[in-house]
Amino acid sequence: MTNNHVSPREKSIVFIGFMGVGKTTIGKLVAQKLYRTFIDIDEEIEKEYGMPTQQIFQKIGEKAFREKEKSLIQKFCTQKLKIISVGGGAFLQKEIRDICLTNCTVIALDISWDSWKERLNVIIDSRPVLQGRSMEEIEELFYKRQEIYSAHNSKLVTDNLNVEEIADYITDSLKVAWEIYS
Numbered sequence: 001m002t003n004n005h006v007s008p009r010e011k012s013i014v015f016i017g018f019m020g021v022g023k024t025t026i027g028k029l030v031a032q033k034l035y036r037t038f039i040d041i042d043e044e045i046e047k048e049y050g051m052p053t054q055q056i057f058q059k060i061g062e063k064a065f066r067e068k069e070k071s072l073i074q075k076f077c078t079q080k081l082k083i084i085s086v087g088g089g090a091f092l093q094k095e096i097r098d099i100c101l102t103n104c105t106v107i108a109l110d111i112s113w114d115s116w117k118e119r120l121n122v123i124i125d126s127r128p129v130l131q132g133r134s135m136e137e138i139e140e141l142f143y144k145r146q147e148i149y150s151a152h153n154s155k156l157v158t159d160n161l162n163v164e165e166i167a168d169y170i171t172d173s174l175k176v177a178w179e180i181y182s
């Protein structure tokens with residue numbers, strides 16, 4: 001089942017981008033502004049396993065996490081009218097990229113390395129992928145991952161914007177696009 005036949009207005013919206021760029025925060029705000037249901041795929045995975053991501057990686061392993069990530073993305077991204085934030089590693093899987101791009105409007109949130117590194121302290125405890133890596137290794141991962149985020153419908157560079165400004169900009173842009181295509 002796909003929902004690639006649905007109108008742009010009804011398509012679910014998916015936020016992608018590197019860990020800590022703001023997908024969960026912005027997704028939640030955009031959902032509120034558009035009166036839509038918000039789904040955070042990491043939160044759904046955590047609910048299924050009954051433990052935080054950190055523990056899922058430690059006790060069950062990344063492979064199981066990635067399988068669950070794929071099946072939940074398949075489940076929610078084929079529904080209409082949802083606002084969905086996927087984890088920063090989701091687009092490593094081609095199947096996930098295809099599901100999202102076929103069924104949804106994919107918005108990439110981008111940030112420069114200089115701005116992002118200020119955020120590392122806030123996020124590191126809950127991001128197993130970043131732990132035990134040097135700053136140089138994290139920087140390398142940051143740039144390597146940019147390739148997978150290039151598969152999108154639109155992109156916003158978020159440097160120097162607060163979360164309200166970002167959510168307002170995205171909401172307004174979506175409304176304009178929906179008017180044009182209606």
Ligand SMILES: Nc1ncnc2c1ncn2[C@@H]1O[C@H](COP(=O)(O)OP(=O)(O)O)[C@@H](O)[C@H]1O
Pocket residue numbers: 017018019020021022023024025026085119122123158161162163166
């Ligand atoms: N535009 C922004 N400016 C400042 N802090 C931000 C911004 N967007 C997100 N944050 C903060 O960065 C951290 C990571 O945000 P989060 O939404 O969890 O990112 P992601 O889901 O992409 O990993 C949170 O503490 C959040 O409050």
Ligand SMILES: O=C(O)C1=C[C@@H](OP(=O)(O)O)[C@@H](O)[C@H](O)C1
Pocket residue numbers: 017018019020023024042053086087088089090126127128129
């Ligand atoms: O980039 C990644 O590999 C991951 C990103 C995380 O989500 P956020 O991008 O919301 O931090 C979460 O899915 C998990 O820790 C793995």
Ligand SMILES: [Mg+2]
Pocket residue numbers: 023024025042085086087
């Ligand atoms: Mg998140």
